[in-house]
Amino acid sequence: MDLQTTIYLVVGLTFALYIGIAVWARAGSTSEFYVAGGGVGPRINGMATAADWMSAASFISMAGLISNMGYGGALFLMGWTGGYVLLALLLAPYLRKFGKFTVPQFIGDRYYSQTASTVAVLCLLVASLTYIIGQMTGVGVAFSRFLGVSSDTGIYVGMAIVFTYAVFGGMKGITYTQVAQFVVLIFAYTVPAVFISMQLTGNPIPQLGLGSNMVGSDISLLQKLDQVVVELGFGQYTTTTAGSTLNMFAYTLSLMIGTAGLPHVIMRFFTVPSVAAARLSAGWALVFIAILYTTAPAVAGMAKMNLIGTVNTAVASNGDLYATDSSLKYEERPDWMKRWEVTGLLKFEDKNGDGRIQYYNDKTKNADAAAKAEAAGWKGNELAVNADIIVLANPEIALLPNWVIALVAAGGLAAALSTAAGLLLAISSAISHDLVKGVFKPNISEKGELMAGKIAMSVSIVVAGYLGLNPPGFAAGTVALAFGIAASSLFPAIMMGIFSKKMNKEGAIAGMLSGLFITLFYVFAHKGLFFIKGTEYLPLIGGPNSFFGITPEAFGAVGALVNFIVAFVVDKFTKAPPEHIQHLVESVRTPRGAKAVDGRH
Amino acid sequence: MDKSGEAYWKATLGLLTKILVIWFLVSFGAGILFADMLNGIHLGGYPLGFWFAQQGSIYIFVALIFYYAKKMDQIDRKFDVHEE
Numbered sequence: 001m002d003l004q005t006t007i008y009l010v011v012g013l014t015f016a017l018y019i020g021i022a023v024w025a026r027a028g029s030t031s032e033f034y035v036a037g038g039g040v041g042p043r044i045n046g047m048a049t050a051a052d053w054m055s056a057a058s059f060i061s062m063a064g065l066i067s068n069m070g071y072g073g074a075l076f077l078m079g080w081t082g083g084y085v086l087l088a089l090l091l092a093p094y095l096r097k098f099g100k101f102t103v104p105q106f107i108g109d110r111y112y113s114q115t116a117s118t119v120a121v122l123c124l125l126v127a128s129l130t131y132i133i134g135q136m137t138g139v140g141v142a143f144s145r146f147l148g149v150s151s152d153t154g155i156y157v158g159m160a161i162v163f164t165y166a167v168f169g170g171m172k173g174i175t176y177t178q179v180a181q182f183v184v185l186i187f188a189y190t191v192p193a194v195f196i197s198m199q200l201t202g203n204p205i206p207q208l209g210l211g212s213n214m215v216g217s218d219i220s221l222l223q224k225l226d227q228v229v230v231e232l233g234f235g236q237y238t239t240t241t242a243g244s245t246l247n248m249f250a251y252t253l254s255l256m257i258g259t260a261g262l263p264h265v266i267m268r269f270f271t272v273p274s275v276a277a278a279r280l281s282a283g284w285a286l287v288f289i290a291i292l293y294t295t296a297p298a299v300a301g302m303a304k305m306n307l308i309g310t311v312n313t314a315v316a317s318n319g320d321l322y323a324t325d326s327s328l329k330y331e332e333r334p335d336w337m338k339r340w341e342v343t344g345l346l347k348f349e350d351k352n353g354d355g356r357i358q359y360y361n362d363k364t365k366n367a368d369a370a371a372k373a374e375a376a377g378w379k380g381n382e383l384a385v386n387a388d389i390i391v392l393a394n395p396e397i398a399l400l401p402n403w404v405i406a407l408v409a410a411g412g413l414a415a416a417l418s419t420a421a422g423l424l425l426a427i428s429s430a431i432s433h434d435l436v437k438g439v440f441k442p443n444i445s446e447k448g449e450l451m452a453g454k455i456a457m458s459v460s461i462v463v464a465g466y467l468g469l470n471p472p473g474f475a476a477g478t479v480a481l482a483f484g485i486a487a488s489s490l491f492p493a494i495m496m497g498i499f500s501k502k503m504n505k506e507g508a509i510a511g512m513l514s515g516l517f518i519t520l521f522y523v524f525a526h527k528g529l530f531f532i533k534g535t536e537y538l539p540l541i542g543g544p545n546s547f548f549g550i551t552p553e554a555f556g557a558v559g560a561l562v563n564f565i566v567a568f569v570v571d572k573f574t575k576a577p578p579e580h581i582q583h584l585v586e587s588v589r590t591p592r593g594a595k596a597v598d599g600r601h
Numbered sequence: 602m603d604k605s606g607e608a609y610w611k612a613t614l615g616l617l618t619k620i621l622v623i624w625f626l627v628s629f630g631a632g633i634l635f636a637d638m639l640n641g642i643h644l645g646g647y648p649l650g651f652w653f654a655q656q657g658s659i660y661i662f663v664a665l666i667f668y669y670a671k672k673m674d675q676i677d678r679k680f681d682v683h684e685e
Contacts, residue, residue, distance in 0.1 A: 071636070071654060078654060078659070081658075085665055089621065090617070207656060208645070221646060222646050238648050239637070252633065275684060283667045286663050294656055297655040590609065
């Protein structure tokens with residue numbers, strides 16, 4: 001069977017599975033629609049949370065970025081896993097005890113204020129929509145690549161499929177669909193990694209392979225990689241940081257607290273039967289996430305090695321990288337290069353006209369490398385590889401069988417779709433439950449509320465799809481911005497709601513608004529007002545990354561700090577919260593008496 | 602909050618502080634601030650700072666959450682606030 005047919009078959013089968021589960025598990029009551037009747041155990045819930053969590057950014061984009069960034073790419077790895085420690089310790093068990101559906105509901109009740117709840121809805125919508133734009137772009141990229149259609153058509157197909165199971169299935173459908181998606185995506189990620197680790201190091205476990213010696217030599221893979229990339233003028237793989245140490249610190253912190261503040265993840269912890277299960281559930285979620293996240297650095301390093309080794313034969317023979325015969329002849333390039341050339345994401349330009357591919361860092365500050373390239377008659381880097389194709393092309397680069405390539409395609413789609421569905425659910429519950437029922441029409445029927453939720457979902461899919469057609473950047477960057485927004489607005493308010501009995505509504509509202517606005521102000525300065533290109537206002541803030549060299553993706557940590565400080569100061573000058581709220585906080589802190597989430601609040 | 606409630610909360614905060622200190626030390630400490638220093642030591646083919654940043658911190662995060670869940674369960678029972 002040829003590659004394209006195999007891809008259609010594998011992708012088709014996995015989709016039939018997801019849709020079948022969604023139809024089988026069609027939701028009945030409101031509470032089932034949102035939280036699966038509160039009857040999901042910690043392991044299943046953890047697995048669904050992991051699928052929800054690992055999006056197009058984790059699956060398709062992250063390893064490619066790490067491959068380019070080297071050591072600095074660790075900010076994604078630590079940021080997107082370390083947040084679960086904060087979530088498990090600081091939020092999940094307490095929100096489960098509180099026993100409501102949504103994050104705005106908690107904020108509204110804890111801060112005894114409709115306004116606080118509405119502000120939380122605003123923060124949630126901005127964060128979730130930003131996140132979902134990135135996902136829809138990812139869905140479009142993956143579909144177009146593997147179904148052989150344009151990226152725009154890919155997004156339309158994706159919209160239709162997300163719509164089908166998110167709208168008809170609700171949370172129960174999503175929980176079991178996501179378990180299936182987790183299984184597909186984790187196989188798709190680890191199987192090629194195992195093959196490649198075997199090829200390069202003889203060790204089948206990628207996590208150990210990255211730290212092992214190359215096959216048939218006594219030099220370790222990382223050491224070899226360091227040598228090769230440095231000689232070609234790139235930064236040393238194991239030590240190059242992301243910008244400054246301060247930026248890497250802030251970026252990691254921003255992703256961590258953003259993780260703990262993202263509503264679609266927090267919502268997951270309302271679906272477990274007890275407080276104890278909520279704690280364990282976070283642990284299980286991280287176990288399942290860690291399988292992918294500890295494999296990713298191996299994928300990144302090995303893909304880099306394979307890529308350079310493909311275009312420069314001296315890597316394998318330990319010869320002179322700059323010798324004429326070392327560079328691959330363009331005419332003899334492998335098939336996978338031809339396939340990706342069609343997409344425009346891999347480009348070759350013969351700058352010195354020798355018919356061979358020279359891949360190196362032509363802007364290097366390494367004088368030694370620059371001199372060698374000059375002497376060899378190299379006239380600039382001739383191969384441009386988009387970071388986002390690394391994971392998808394990885395099995396092709398390593399010349400693995402067709403079914404593995406097809407599996408990776410199915411995994412990428414599963415990752416993008418599952419997260420999009422989870423986000424849509426968070427958006428729909430915020431609008432139907434917190435805004436329509438909570439503010440505008442308190443006596444709406446259960447049926448009416450369910451309908452409002454479905455309409456909200458449909459509208460969000462259309463809006464996200466439209467914005468996905470014209471995205472502010474690729475998935476990972478857009479997604480990191482969403483984390484910054486969640487970190488600066490929601491996390492501090494929720495945390496203070498649990499850990500401070502005295503925090504009042506004035507403080508919380510002022511904190512959320514100032515955190516949200518200062519972050520958006522800094523982000524929009526770089527990315528354009530509401531992500532519309534051409535409306536950037538960098539001169540106003542004094543140039544790019546003007547705040548101590550911190551990039552907009554890392555600014556969420558600063559926003560969160562502002563949120564805490566403003567809330568604390570405003571709280572000092574306003575009235576303490578009423579007595580019953582202080583009792584509420586006390587009751588949230590102890591597990592006993594946790595009830596199943598009730599659909600009719 | 603009564604006496605036992607206060608003691609329960611104090612025990613909880615004590616546990617949280619302990620775990621968060623380790624959380625900070627392995628990620629921001631070993632993985633970022635002291636990574637350069639630790640890179641002088643090797644764990645198999647991994648420089649140690651690089652290993653903490655791209656592998657080790659993640660394993661330790663997982664262990665921390667399960668340790669937390671277990672310890673909290675003990676604290677809940679000790680102060681008799683556990684669920685049925």
